[in-house]
Every structure is written in C-alpha cells, then in structure tokens.
Amino acid sequence: MEDKNTEINDRDVKRSSLERMLRILDLFTQEKPIWSVDDICTEFDYTRSTGYRYTKELADAGLLFQTGKSNYSLGSRIIQWDRQLRLSDPLVRLSKEIEEQPYELEGKQAWLVCRLFKDQVVCVYHFGNLETSLSYSRGIPRPLFSGATSKAILAFLPNAQHMRLFVENPSEIEQSHLGTNWKDFRANLQKIRDDGYALSISEVDKTVFGLAVPILSQDGKIQASISCVRSVKDYDSDKIKAEVEVLKKYAIKLSSGLI
Template sequence: MVTVTQGSASLAKMLHIMELFSEAEPVWSTTAIIEALETSRSTGYRYIKALHEAGLLEAVRNGHYTLGPRIIEMDLQMRLTDPLLLAGQGVLKDLVDRIGHSALLCTAFRDSVLCVDEYRAPLSPENRFSRGQRRPLFQGAISKIILAHLPHHRLKAIYARQQSEIENSGLGGTWSDFRTTLGKMKKDGYALTMGEFNPGVYGVAAPILTDQKTALGSVGVAWNESERRDVEVEHAVLAVKQAATTISERLMENQRR
C-alpha cells in the first residue's frame, strides 16, 4: 500500500511539471523546474528525462524546455474522438448563424470550467474565452450553469473549500442561499450574466446534461451590448437552450450505440 501511495505521489509531482508552462512562461530551465518541484536534482532530472522521452517536453536549448509535440498529436486525437466535441459538431456554427453571437462549448474540469470548442461571430467581445482556457466555476454564465447542475455531494465539497469566493461572486453568503441561487438557475435551465468579465458583455449559457441530469458541460453565447443593441435576450436564451438540448440528446444517443 505504501509503495502505491508513494508511486502515485511521484507521478503527480512529475505531471505537475506540465502545469508550470504558461503563455507568460513558455520556457523553463532544468534548475527552475527542480526548484519549483522542491525535489532532489536526481529526481528532477529523472522526471524531465521521462517527459522528454514521451514527447511531452521538448528541449529548445541546453537545459531549457518547452511543451512537446506529443501534446499537439494528443489534441488532434481529442478533436477526432472526444464525445462532447463529436456531439457538438455543427451546433455552434448553427447557433452563431441563428443569432449572430460567438458560441462556446465548455466542460467541467476540477474546480473550474474549460473551453473545448468555439465558433466566433463578427464583432465578438475582446478578451474572449477560447479553446484550452479555464475560468473559475463562480463567474460567467457558461460556468454558473454547470455549477448549478453538479451533484449535491460535490457542491457541498466545493462550498466547504471556497465559501469566500462563492460569497464574493454573489452566489450566496450561506449554504442555503447558495443552494437557492443555483436551484433557480437549474429550474430555469439557463444562466444569464452581464459584465462579469468584460464591461457591457452579456453571457447566456445552458447545460449539457447526462441521463442523470448532471452537467457534462455547457454551451453559451456572448455579445457586447454597445455593438449589438439589436439582440433580444429571450431569443438568445431560447436558441442556447435548444443547442444544449441537441448536444445532450446526441451524447445519450451515441452512448446507447
């Protein structure tokens, strides 16, 4: 049992190297990686060597690394086989064609929401949320509607860990208030936000549901009020809910095959 635990901890620490790389810091030296891991040099070198041999890290110059080409290959595999992406094929484009807003497809990832697909409309808002980016569970329609459909036990765990963030986001100052706010979103079948990331930008999102009525993800649209004053919110809500229903039904149908 101890061996398994130690092995899992070692694997987690090695994979943590992948999380060090970012747009702001795309290249890391061997020394900096080992310091960030707070591990021995021999262990750090072993981790880096394993990731490099797997193609997950690429040497750009002596002792410096960036993310490797295997990740690009894996991304293609995801695009070709991911059930959520397959179920959403064509839906985002149809949504943009129908109402003229940029559309996003997202999934829950840890205590956050990850964008997995997008279709951009002309005049889409600046600082847009794009494939591969994450946002917190407590901000934005695309996140809040997923949060509203998480299982009760997971919501309890999230609330226990992040009570202050939940209160600061306006979702409720107590567990009861939090559940009431989410319950209304769940009953409505959509979330509507305004200016939570960018001033003047509306967001509407609806959940992509399993047969157990928990959310695998969400589909949503966003538009800038100053550039699109012709938008009818009710029309956007209806279109987004229909798009989410289409993806949900496709997912369940594909699982039955």
C-alpha cells in the first residue's frame, strides 16, 4: 500500500513540475517575444537553478530557441505542431469543407470555430468575407463570459464548473450581463441551453453581432462552438431562428469528426 501511495505522489510531483515548466511558454507574446532566464525566474519566483533547468529542457525539446546568452524565444517545434494541427485537427479539416460551400446567410460574414482552452476560448479556424477587424482570430485566447462565441460554450459546461467559475469571476460575469448572483447566472445559462444558441450584439466588437451554437461530442459533452459574425446593419430578429438552423447543421457536421 505504501509503495502505491509513493507512486501516486511521484506522479503528482512530476505533473506539477511539468505544469510549472510549461507555464513559461505562456510568457512569450507579440509585445515581449524574448525572455531572459532571470526575468522568467522573477516572473514565477523560480530559483535560478530551476529556471535554467526548465529553459534547457524546453530548448532541448525544441519548444524554446536560444537567441543569445540566457535569452530565449519560442522554438521551431511549435511551428511544426501548428502545421500538424492545421492538417490533422478534425475541426479545422471539416471547417475547410464548410468554407468551400456557398454562404447560406445574407451579408458580409465571418465564421469562427472556437474550442475551450482552460477558462477561456481559443479560435482554431476562421474564414469569411467580413471586412471588419475582429477580436477573435486563430490562436488568441478570449474571455469565456463575453460574446456569443464564448457563451455558446460556457452554457454547456457542467454545473460544477459553472459554480467554480461564478465564485472565481463574479465581476466579469456581472460585466457580461450574465447575472449578479448565482440564481440569475444559472438562469441565463439555462436559457442559452434551452434556446440552443447564443446571440450577442455589439458585445465584443461594437459594429457587429454574433450568432453561435455549440459543437457537442457524440455523448453530449461540449467541445467547441461555431459562430457567424456580421455587421449590426444586417441584424434581423425575424431571421434568427432560420439562421440558427444553418449553424446547427454545420455544428452537426463538425461534431461528426469528433468520434
């Protein structure tokens, strides 16, 4: 029994160490693409020995590239993985098939396919002819509480996860008009579930509205969402139900690749 407990504890330590090491990759941004080991240690309160060990292991794996003495940028393996995802991710592959079809909705439009990423959502594919610049683009994490794209995922998460999110993010939830208390928050999410779609108007980007539906796995678990974003000038409440059916058809197609 003692040996089994020791094995479990060792696994937990290794997992914790891996998570601490991978956090380093989140530091690299467009604003700061190069980090020194000393800055990494300061950011995460690592000892110098830990910081140097982590960066060496990440560099050996190709996840970091040494640009100078003790300075690093993201490594080439990430580029390789991005290509693999573009070619092999079922959501991306099936989204490309949808992209090749004639648009069934009116007006200039942008289509977004996003999946859950920690307590955010991240766009994995987008296409369309909308000329307006959007906050959502491939690889950029976006808030879970704002916009139809995110709310179509949020509403279908398990109840226990809803409770944790409410406790940890009360101000963000209130700012997104999802409720000032647990009862209202649950009611608003239940309405999205009952309707089968989420709608937001000028919520993320002021000049557009978004219509989104969930992409569910075969066992009914939330996997992602697909949304269509258009100019608020093209919004017509009388057409929403018919447009939702188009999105649901695409969601079923995307879901078929998640078996």
